[in-house]
Amino acid sequence: MPLFGKTRRAGPVEPPPAPLPVEEVSSHEFTLKLSYSAKTSEVVRIKNGKGMADKLHDMLGGYVRESELVAPLPPELAQASPNIARVPGSVQWLQYNQGRSPVTRHAMVVFETCDAIDMVFETLVVGLLDGHVDTSGYPEYNTIVGGVVSHWDEISGDLLVRAIVGWGGKGVRGDTERTASRLLSGLFNNIIADSQSMGTVVVERPVPFLGEGGAICQHCGYNSGHERAFYCPKCGxxxxxG
Ligand SMILES: [Zn+2]
Structure with a gap:
């Protein structure tokens, strides 16, 4: 008698009955509400002169203990973005900014996500304005970051500077916006108090030109696209x- 004869004679195994489709599965939900905010001041014209980078750091005096200057992006990284879903821009962004302090990187994520700055041609000098960092140096939920943003006037070559503040992430305190507005005014007063300040000015922000035929800066490769540009908004x- 074959050893498995009985099994073979039993015929094919019946498949289990298919479960009835359900209208709605029981689910676990995950939500993260992220909210970033930024405010910028009016633009102040500063007469071009020596030591402009030091001037920008000085404008944070009384508000920031340590400030870091972030120069505009080199032309080959013009698409760099902190939005991680946008590869390769996000990879470029991380490589370019990995050496900066956590406060600076946080500030750049806030400002760039809100479109409050354009790192293609603007220079940012930034630090921690309010709140604390954790033991690893990362800003806590209620911090306010900020400083000044600048670019060069295409006609006169003067420096155009505005104050900037930003906050947000996983949460804010009830008085964050009020505190941020007060800090923005303080930074603006520092800018306007500069000895070479020529008062506020309304300017169009230069739009980087991606086509052919714009005036290209021979020093940094920025293409302003304006035939009227005498000075490079990015490097001055x-x-x-030609
Ligand atoms: Zn240039």
Missing amino acids: MRMVR
Whole structure:
């Protein structure tokens, strides 16, 4: 008698009955509400002169203990973005900014996500304005960051500076916005108090030109797209025409 004869004679195994489809599965929900905010002041014109980078750091005096200057992006990284879903821009962003302090990186995420700055041609000098960092140096939920943003005037070559503050992430305190507004005013007063200040000015922010034929800066490669540009908004050098 074959050893498994009985099993073979039993025929195919019946599949289990298919479960009835359900209208709604029981689920676990996950939500993260992220909210970033930024405010910027009016733009102040500062007469071009020596030591402009030091001036920008000085404008944070009384508000920030340590400030860091972030120069505009080099032309090949113009698409760098902190939005992690946008590869390769996010990879470029991380590589370019990995050496900066956690406060600076946080500030850049807030400002760039809100579109409050354009690192393609603007310079940022930034630090911690209010709140604390954790033991690893990362800003806590209620911190306010900020400083000044600048670019060069395309016609006069003067420095155009505005104050900037930002906050947000996983949460805020009830008085965060009020505190941020007060800090913005303080930074603005520091800018306007500069000895070379020529008062506030209304400016169009230069839009980087991606087509052919714009005036390209021979020093940094920025293409302003304006034929009227005498100075590069990004590096402040005089545009050379061919
Ligand atoms: Zn330039």
